Amino acid sequence: MKTESIRTRGAESSGSISVHDQKREHILAVAEDLFYRNGYAGTTIADIVRELGVTKPFLYYYFSSKSDIFETLCWRASHACLTAMHFKPDDERAAIDKLREGLHRFAAANVSYFKSGTFAYREGGALDPAFMKKLRTMARRFYKELCALLEQARNDGELDFDDAKLTALSIGSIAGFMYTWYKPGGRIGPEDMVKELTRILMKIAGAYSQPASAASKIGRGRNAGRAIRNPSI
Amino acid sequence: MKTESIRTRGAESSGSISVHDQKREHILAVAEDLFYRNGYAGTTIADIVRELGVTKPFLYYYFSSKSDIFETLCWRASHACLTAMHFKPDDERAAIDKLREGLHRFAAANVSYFKSGTFAYREGGALDPAFMKKLRTMARRFYKELCALLEQARNDGELDFDDAKLTALSIGSIAGFMYTWYKPGGRIGPEDMVKELTRILMKIAGAYSQPASAASKIGRGRNAGRAIRNPSI
DNA sequence: CCTACCGATCGGTAGG
DNA sequence: CCTACCGATCGGTAGG
Incomplete structure (x- = not known):
């Protein structure tokens, strides 16, 4: 395979x-x-x-049935993607660092499960309502955790965005629609794809800076334009 | 037809x-x-x-058939969304201004056609191959036009992004997955939704600044619940 | 684990 | 002879 x-x-x-x-x-x-x-x-x-x-x-x-196969696939992929924002209760790192790690896990899970990662969204009508409810609960928790990290990191002065929920949904959308265009073996390999996707997701969150390896590519100062918008930080 | x-x-x-x-x-x-x-x-x-x-x-x-109904819906919505980046040949404005207008049109079309805008992607298997080919041609042109504007604006020093194609696909993904979470009559009205989406799309492109008018707070939308079908910009 | 076969339901169309 | 329909049923195929 x-x-x-x-x-x-x-x-x-x-x-x-x-x-x-x-x-x-x-x-x-x-x-x-x-x-x-x-x-x-x-x-x-x-x-x-x-x-x-x-x-x-x-x-x-x-x-036992056609839906049995489908739900097995659906659960595996959805679980892998939607638990990316889980952190141990004793994880004391800064919100921005946890966010970056979580979004990297999220991007990696979506690249890995690009075929079945969003079955639940595209084929909701075909799924058992009780099963759908469990998936929705998991998705709700994902967005709740993501929103919380986004707002914490913004309070720390690390992010710049307007609406947390809309920002979180936009982040989820990039991963959720990836199945329409991502194919393994393309111009960008899976590892680089995950890195690039993570950068774009952090961009949506309004991250002021990228990890050092990526920041070197930027010729024109990122912080110059941002500082004008939020002089309080 | x-x-x-x-x-x-x-x-x-x-x-x-x-x-x-x-x-x-x-x-x-x-x-x-x-x-x-x-x-x-x-x-x-x-x-x-x-x-x-x-x-x-x-x-x-x-x-004439079930697929006749589906293709009619599919074509209307896809056409509205995927022609958002068309500009007259004599349009001499700066790339960043055309990009902003085009992305606003794209966001508006996707909000307006949130039900059928991405039928083509989700139900490709159900569509006639010849019809799918026409849609794919239209989608390819959309991404080509979007990539060209992105790169022109970056050359003008207005944008900051790594990979044009991946940036364009991310922009398309936010609109393409919106059908899973957008409902008219929600917390954010359709007009504010379009404005916020446009801002997020520009953010993915790495726009250094936003226009002053977009800085307004989102909240109680006046036309909440009424989908805007014909956004004449 | 296969051959043979079922209840039901699908999109589409007959005559009037 | 046309339009705008209705009650009833067609051939083929689905999951099981």
């Missing part, structure tokens, strides 16, 4: 995965690609088994 | 729309809402006619 370079799940990479789980993962990988390309309703069980070279009852031995 | 949408919109605002076109527009409005909420495959002809309180043959008198 093409995209497993970034997605390193523990058991899978250590080789201790059972044959049963291997077959399950293969079904999931093929189904993920078909759902990504043709949508939930546009993908039939017959499509999946044809691509796998197996029969329908084979598939139904591993999964 | 696809090109008559402009004529229909003009007649709509002047009040001289025929009874035939009124009924056609009513079907489109109901179908747009259902496609938006349940997706293309998740919406049946039976759903649409039930919501309308008519029969299927009534609907098939106005449209």
